[in-house]
Amino acid sequence: MGEQQSIQQQFISEIADSIFEQSVNGKDTEEQCFFKLRFDPENEQLDNQNKNNNDIVSLMNQKLGCSPSAIQRLQKKVIEALVNQYEQEMKADELDIESILNAKRGEKDIWKRVYSWLWDKQFPRYLWETLRKKSDKNQDWIRFVDDSLVSSERGSILPKKPNPEPKIIPNNQSLNLVINIDGDCCNHHLLLFNRSLTDFHLVCPSGEFSPNSKIEQIPWLMPTQGSIAEEVDMKFQFATVGTEEFLAIVIEQPLELEWFNVREGEETAECSPQRLVELWEQLEKNKNWRSFYQSFEVI
Structure with missing residues (x-):
């Protein structure tokens, strides 16, 4: 061969x-x-x-x-x-x-x-x-909800309402992000990427939204405690109409990549071509990972 x-x-x-x-x-x-x-x-x-x-x-x-x-x-x-x-x-x-x-x-x-x-x-x-193409696109693993669907106890999400298709995010509205993947992913590590027409960056781990990549409970609410967004009471907000794509990679052990090391005060990391190559090479070596994909329309 x-x-x-x-x-x-x-x-x-x-x-x-x-x-x-x-x-x-x-x-x-x-x-x-x-x-x-x-x-x-x-x-x-x-x-x-x-x-x-x-x-x-x-x-x-x-x-x-x-x-x-x-x-x-x-x-x-x-x-x-x-x-x-x-x-x-x-x-x-x-x-x-x-x-x-x-x-x-x-x-x-x-x-x-x-x-x-x-x-x-x-x-x-x-x-x-x-x-x-490698991702699970059928599981309803990610949602954006306003504070009315988040109980006072952080991380506890009220029962969800059926989602319309295609998925919609209202623009210029402050929203919480809820990750609700399979329970056997708890204590694994999450890499969450967001791609739009103009931006491509890492949401988790990131100083802005979630410094810790370990999934400690499901459902998991972002911004997480200790993030910049949580400290200043900032949520996710989409100001540009168009498609927002999210891809999550769940892996047992954290990947050893320098740009995954969150430093205090750092915001989201940009996903440059070289960084994506490094990510792919690490995933190819590891093999033991799952990925999930979902797109939303911001209107």
Whole structure:
């Protein structure tokens, strides 16, 4: 058996297989090979072609047994294929597509702008979708409730009312978050992520909403005691209309990641692409975890 692909390699390979024409002899086509090499983070510092033969053309020669006849033309074809596939996402991310497709003669490093978009914007979406597909989407594990549904004894939630579908969150309203997963998850550790159109961050553990990730009771109410929000009597509030996604990972032992270590006064941690890779690598090593997913519409 070959070595298991990293999540980055898996991401690149899936794009290459879905966008570019397949070779009939089992080898990658020139377009596939160039894309996999040029957009691999390990090759970011390499030129397309140089006099030292430490470049993408030389790597393609090793892979395919021949060099491309016109590397700039090949690059243009690959970028056009990427734009054709992801135009909607690129426009939403405010990437200047016109200047990329209609680069001036002699303009260099056009690929770097597409590369940055691919890894800074599209890759986190891919990781999120990979985790979402592994998640339980049927269990009604998360709710947002106002104070009328929270009894005076903290953490005790009154019987819930049936939730409408799709789930709705009223905007600009202060709400408590209730986690109500299976009872056998008690004393495990919770990682709770929130993703919206503009933000992607870690809700738990976080100094802002829940410094401690250990699930001490179910249902579990946030903000928790000791959080910044609890100290200043602040709740969850959504001011922007749109979709809010939540993904929870429940694991027996806390993951050893530096950005999970909550420091006093710290707010929620942003989920950068590199941090998501670190998370995925830890989960792949652990295997003993469950995940839950739910989306809400803020109106």
